[in-house]
Amino acid sequence: MAPRLQLEKAAWRWAETVKPEDITHEHIALAYRIALTACKRGTCRRNCKGNPNCLVGIGEQSWLGEIDENTFHNIDDPNSERRDKNTFVGLTNLGATCYVNTFLQVWFHNLELRRALYRFQNSRAEGHNMDSDYEPRTICEHLQYLFALLQNSNRRYIDPSGLVKALGLDTGQQQDAQEFSKLFLSLLEDTLSKQKDPYLQNVIQQQFCGQFSYVTVCNKCGRESPLPSRFYELELNIQGHKNLTECITEFLKEEKLDGDNRYYCESCQSKQNATRRIKLQSLPRTLNFQLMRFVFDRQSSHKKKLNTFISFPEVLEMGPFLEGKDEKCTYELSAVLIHRGVSAYSGHYIAHVRDAHTNDWYKFNDEEIEKMEGKKLQLGIEEDIAETAKSQTRKPKCSKGYHCSRNAYMLVYKRQMGEENQTEESIQVPAVLQKLVEQDNKKFEEWCNEMSDMRKQSVDKGKAKHEEVKELYELLPAEDDQSYEFVPVEWLKKWLDDSTAIKEIDNSNFLCSHGKLHPDKVGEAKRISPKAADLLFGRYGGGPRLDRSSLCRDCVAQRCRVLRLKNQLNEDYRECLQTNRVDVRVGMLSDEPGFWIGKASLRSWRQLALDQLEEDEEKTKHNNSKVNGEKSSSPGAKADGGKGDSEEGDVSEEMKNFNEDILCYHGGLSILESDRRVVSAEVWNKLRMYFPNAPEFTQEHEPCQHCTRLEREGKENEALNRMMANEQKSSLLNLFQEKNRPTLQKWPQETDVLYIVPLYFVDEWKKFIRRPAKGNPVSSVGNSILLCPHGGFMFTYDSMLQGDAQHVCVCKWTV
Numbered sequence: 001m002a003p004r005l006q007l008e009k010a011a012w013r014w015a016e017t018v019k020p021e022d023i024t025h026e027h028i029a030l031a032y033r034i035a036l037t038a039c040k041r042g043t044c045r046r047n048c049k050g051n052p053n054c055l056v057g058i059g060e061q062s063w064l065g066e067i068d069e070n071t072f073h074n075i076d077d078p079n080s081e082r083r084d085k086n087t088f089v090g091l092t093n094l095g096a097t098c099y100v101n102t103f104l105q106v107w108f109h110n111l112e113l114r115r116a117l118y119r120f121q122n123s124r125a126e127g128h129n130m131d132s133d134y135e136p137r138t139i140c141e142h143l144q145y146l147f148a149l150l151q152n153s154n155r156r157y158i159d160p161s162g163l164v165k166a167l168g169l170d171t172g173q174q175q176d177a178q179e180f181s182k183l184f185l186s187l188l189e190d191t192l193s194k195q196k197d198p199y200l201q202n203v204i205q206q207q208f209c210g211q212f213s214y215v216t217v218c219n220k221c222g223r224e225s226p227l228p229s230r231f232y233e234l235e236l237n238i239q240g241h242k243n244l245t246e247c248i249t250e251f252l253k254e255e256k257l258d259g260d261n262r263y264y265c266e267s268c269q270s271k272q273n274a275t276r277r278i279k280l281q282s283l284p285r286t287l288n289f290q291l292m293r294f295v296f297d298r299q300s301s302h303k304k305k306l307n308t309f310i311s312f313p314e315v316l317e318m319g320p321f322l323e324g325k326d327e328k329c330t331y332e333l334s335a336v337l338i339h340r341g342v343s344a345y346s347g348h349y350i351a352h353v354r355d356a357h358t359n360d361w362y363k364f365n366d367e368e369i370e371k372m373e374g375k376k377l378q379l380g381i382e383e384d385i386a387e388t389a390k391s392q393t394r395k396p397k398c399s400k401g402y403h404c405s406r407n408a409y410m411l412v413y414k415r416q417m418g419e420e421n422q423t424e425e426s427i428q429v430p431a432v433l434q435k436l437v438e439q440d441n442k443k444f445e446e447w448c449n450e451m452s453d454m455r456k457q458s459v460d461k462g463k464a465k466h467e468e469v470k471e472l473y474e475l476l477p478a479e480d481d482q483s484y485e486f487v488p489v490e491w492l493k494k495w496l497d498d499s500t501a502i503k504e505i506d507n508s509n510f511l512c513s514h515g516k517l518h519p520d521k522v523g524e525a526k527r528i529s530p531k532a533a534d535l536l537f538g539r540y541g542g543g544p545r546l547d548r549s550s551l552c553r554d555c556v557a558q559r560c561r562v563l564r565l566k567n568q569l570n571e572d573y574r575e576c577l578q579t580n581r582v583d584v585r586v587g588m589l590s591d592e593p594g595f596w597i598g599k600a601s602l603r604s605w606r607q608l609a610l611d612q613l614e615e616d617e618e619k620t621k622h623n624n625s626k627v628n629g630e631k632s633s634s635p636g637a638k639a640d641g642g643k644g645d646s647e648e649g650d651v652s653e654e655m656k657n658f659n660e661d662i663l664c665y666h667g668g669l670s671i672l673e674s675d676r677r678v679v680s681a682e683v684w685n686k687l688r689m690y691f692p693n694a695p696e697f698t699q700e701h702e703p704c705q706h707c708t709r710l711e712r713e714g715k716e717n718e719a720l721n722r723m724m725a726n727e728q729k730s731s732l733l734n735l736f737q738e739k740n741r742p743t744l745q746k747w748p749q750e751t752d753v754l755y756i757v758p759l760y761f762v763d764e765w766k767k768f769i770r771r772p773a774k775g776n777p778v779s780s781v782g783n784s785i786l787l788c789p790h791g792g793f794m795f796t797y798d799s800m801l802q803g804d805a806q807h808v809c810v811c812k813w814t815v
Contacts, residue, residue, distance in 0.1 A: 007033065007050035007523075015564060020557040031556045032522050034484075038477055047489065052527040055476050058489060059496030064470065075458065078451035081156050081444075089150045090157035090367040097164055098366055099177040102351035103184070104160065105364040106335045106412055108150050109353050110286060111427055116203040117144045118430050120195065125432050134436045135162075140191050142166050148433040154441045157367040177339070177349060177409070178235075178290050185232050208232045210283045216257070218265040219273040225266075226279075233288035233410075242396070243311040244289065244411070248321055252278050279323040287318070287331055289411040294344040303344040309396055311404045314377070316413055331413035336377065339409045352377055356414075357426065379405055469496060475532040485533035486510070486517060486525040486546040495536075505542030516552035519559060565690060566613050572690075573606045576683050594678035596669060596697040597687070598661035602677065608658050609690040658691040668704030669697045671711055718773045725772035728765075735762070735811065736769055742812050744800055755811040756793075757781055762809045 011033050018027055029035060038053040047057035083089055091101040107113055120140050128134050136142040142163040149158045164171060167184070189204035214227040236247035254277040257263045263274035297304040312333070319329040334354045341347020351364045354377075361372035372378045398404045429437065478484035491505055510525060512518035517525070528536075530547070537545060601608070662669060662676045670676065678699050679687075688694065734740045747754055758781070765778045786808065788794040795804045 005050075007036070007048075012559065012563060015560040016567060018560065019564070020561045023553065023557055023560060027560075028551050028553060028556050031519050031559070032517070032551050034527065035480075049489075050523050052486070052522050052525055053478070055473075055492075055526060055528075058493050058526075060469070060473050062496075064473070075451055075455045077455070078448035082448065083154055083156050087371075088362060088364070088369050089153050089155065090364065090369050091150075092157055092159045092161075093366040094159075094161055094164060094171040096174040097160070097169065097171055099174065099180065099349040100160065100164060100169065101366055102337050102349045102364065103177075103181055104146065104150075104163075105351050105353055106337065108147055109335070109356060110207060111356050112203065112207055112285065114147050114151075115427050116192070116200055117147055118427065118433065119197060119200060120144055120192070121197075122432065125436060128436065130435065130439055134439070137166070138191070139163070139166055139187060143188070145433065145436060148429045148437050149440065151427075152429055152434065152437045152441075154444050174346060176294075177337075178233075178294075181288070181290075181410070182232055206284065207286050208284050208288065210234075210287070211281045213279050213281060214276060215279050216263050216274050216276045218263065218268060219275065221265060221267045221272075223265060223267045225263075228281075233290045235290045235292055238291050238293070238308050238310050239295070239306060241308075241310065243402075244313065244316070247289075247291070247310070252280065252321060280318075280321050281323055283318055283322070283329060283415070285415045285417075286334075287413045287415070289413070291409050291411065293339060293407075293409045305339070305342060305344045305347075307342075307406045309404050309406045310408065311396065311398055311402050312408070312411055314401050314403070330416045332416055333377070333403075333411065334414040335410075335412035336379070336403070336405065336408050337410035337412070338379070338405070338407045340407060352379065377403055379403065379408075472532055472535060475535070476526075476528045478527050478529045483530045483548060484527045485530055486522075486527055486550070487533065487536065489524055489526050492526060495540075502540060503542075504540050505537060507542070507544055507546050510546065511544070512552050512555050514552050514554050516555070517546045517550040518552065519555055562613050565609070569606065569609055569613070569690070572686050576605075576679075576686055579680060579683050592681050594680055594699040595684040596662055596676045596699065596701065597679050597684070598659050598676050600661045600675070601659045602679070605658060605687060605690075612658075612690060657694065658687070659694040659696075662697065663695055664704045664707045666704050666706045668707065669701055671703040671707045721768075721772035721775075721777060724777055725769050728777075729769050735809075736766060742810050744797070744805060744810060753812075756786065756808045757783060757811065758785055759807055759809050760785075 011031050014027055014030055033050070033052055036051045036053050039048055039051065039056045041056055044054065044056045048054035088105075091104060093101065117140065122141055122144060124137065124141060125134065125145070134145065136145050146158070146160060146163055149155075161171075169175065185204060185208055189209075192200045192204060195201055210231050212229060212231060214229065216225045216227075217223070218225075234248070234251060236244075236251055238247055241247050241250065254275050257274040257276055262271040263276070264270070265272045265274070291310060293306050294303050295306060296302075314333045316331045316333070317328065318331055319325065319327060322329055334356075336352040338350050338352065339347050340350065350366075352361060352372075353364060354361050358375075360375050361377045363370040363372065395406075396404055486507065487505055488507065488510070491503075495502055507517075507525075510517055510521040525546075533545065537543070664670045684696075688696075729736055742754060744754075761778065761781050768775050768777055786794055795808070800808070
């Protein structure tokens with residue numbers, strides 16, 4: 001289809017040859033583009049705005065043909081949020097809380113810790129009213145409820161925001177994971193130690209707390225000075241090491257104290273050279289190794305991450321590292337905590353945890369949980385992330401029973417307690433907590449049912465809409481030479497866009513001042529069949545309905561007149577100019593009387609006509625802000641290209657209407673013949689086509705009688721003023737010529753009496769004498785301005801000598 005501007009020109013091309021009074025229904029149909037060919041599907045990339053018959057590209061593509069019912073809604077399947085059978089429950093990442101989630105999963109899989117928390121006395125849970133939501137308050141209450149949900153919830157993942165909020169953590173900022181682990185276990189130990197149950201009081205120490213001593217030996221006397229200390233994890237330096245055994249060995253190695261670091265020996269009573277080492281005395285059931293991945297960089301004064309590969313075994317024998325004990329102390333790898341990322345201040349934390357019941361390995365990544373195949377730990381793509389491309393080193397080969405990682409920052413080992421204890425007993429959630437879990441499961445099931453109902457309603461609605469669209473879209477095209485109606489194309493698009501609410505059909509913005517369809521708005525409307533219109537208006541309402549009778553003949557005729565006049569304006573200007581020149585040379589030979597026209601109007605009539613046509617054209621255009629029937633305001637500035645040629649001159653700012661420059665104040669013909677001239681009837685008739693409301697005066701028309709009388713009276717008054725001025729000038733010639741004037745300095749030598757008048761009066765009197773025809777005679781001397789408030793003369797003789805005389809005129813005789 002041709003571009004919109006081409007369609008616009010084609011719709012009005014007939015106006016060049018057809019007069020407004022000769023317009024037929026065919027011409028009106030062309031203006032409204034009724035007969036344009038409808039576009040076929042596949043021919044238009046987008047809808048043709050200039051063609052009211054184009055019904056392609058308005059959103060129908062998504063409805064025609066078979067449609068997947070999932071397109072009728074944006075609601076995910078609620079069953080995707082349901083926990084699968086024999087799987088674990090994930091934890092929601094609240095922004096930057098993945099490090100919290102990894103520790104929670106590791107602690108949840110510590111069966112002794114979980115069993116102990118279930119024994120924690122929770123009076124709030126026991127007295128909870130099931131009609132309201134359960135809201136834990138203390139850390140233990142939150143952790144207890146969270147573990148119960150992780151064990152028996154029907155949800156695929158749960159929200160730990162209650163615990164995170166109780167801990168006072170910033171969900172938008174990643175904290176130090178190692179510091180968090182130590183602080184949380186310390187807080188948990190402090191809380192449980194206040195319980196009456198001895199098992200609860202000691203569970204954190206039994207599970208996580210070990211003991212070592214800093215032993216210092218004096219080199220001179222051999223005295224040993226032990227300093228006992230407890231630990232929850234062993235912090236191991238990994239820089240320069242390849243495996244976990246090397247890291248533990250360095251942690252326990254002997255350190256020399258000499259020079260400034262010499263040790264003060266109490267036996268020797270002086271500072272002596274000494275050695276110091278750490279002696280492991282007891283180990284907990286769960287042994288945590290914190291690999292010091294994040295270290296302080298002196299050059300940058302910031303922490304940095306070490307991407308060193310460290311090898312660690314699945315089974316670790318700690319007996320050789322214990323002081324004074326020969327028995328075996330075997331640990332088995334139960335969890336690996338991973339930090340993915342190159343920065344110490346950002347990244348992502350995940351946990352690989354071994355299930356104590358099945359010995360299967362799982363990867364916990366917030367909400368997502370993945371079971372490893374073959375009951376083997378598989379670190380996977382976590383090891384593909386290095387600091388930079390240049391620093392990537394080849395992953396060393398690992399022996400059987402060993403693993404290698406450059407991102408592991410915490411290793412969790414569990415002590416083997418003997419063959420009889422290898423099979424872990426299942427832990428049951430206490431009845432009180434199970435009721436709370438069932439309450440949450442009930443809410444979840446209600447939510448799933450609600451979402452399913454919403455999905456079903458959306459699908460049913462979409463299928464109904466699909467059938468409606470397929471039915472109505474086939475009915476939309478109007479047949480040639482048949483009845484039709486117009487509806488907004490934007491409404492049709494919204495009707496076909498299922499994501500927006502469908503409002504009633506509103507055609508009010510399409511109406512012209514005559515209450516019919518405006519020709520300019522046909523590009524924003526679509527012509528549809530009456531049957532389709534009846535169905536749409538019947539289902540959605542609205543109006544007014546615009547059919548074939550709504551095509552506005554008045555608007556088309558007015559637009560036709562304006563277009564014709566604009567096209568013939570230059571030709572008429574040249575003809576009028578030529579005719580005026582001929583009339584001037586031959587002297588108006590025609591017997592037909594001419595017409596008066598203002599010379600200023602004659603010079604600038606083409607620009608005035610162009611302005612008038614633009615104003616008329618603006619009136620024919622649709623204005624959404626215009627109330628039906630309201631007249632459009634005149635256009636503002638003139639077009640840059642409408643200045644005309646040199647003979648036109650500039651349009652007077654005061655003259656807005658053609659021929660108003662020959663009007664007097666009374667609305668009649670001006671008496672100033674120098675401002676007007678006579679043109680022939682032929683020229684006047686052409687001008688009248690452009691200015692039908694211009695003032696018209698034939699050559700025989702008499703000038704305004706009021707102005708004529710005023711002119712005559714003005715001439716008589718002018719003659720009288722001249723005579724009066726001559727008489728006054730003769731009588732007061734010295735005053736007028738400033739000759740033989742008395743002065744205050746010589747008074748009273750020349751005369752005894754001096755008369756004083758205001759200098760302002762003398763100046764005004766002289767103006768009248770010089771130009772009596774331009775003003776009126778001075779009627780009063782006005783000496784009152786020289787009087788003080790008490791009625792006396794406001795100046796003294798001395799004050800006038802000192803300068804006040806500049807305000808007065810001194811005379812020898814009365815004026």
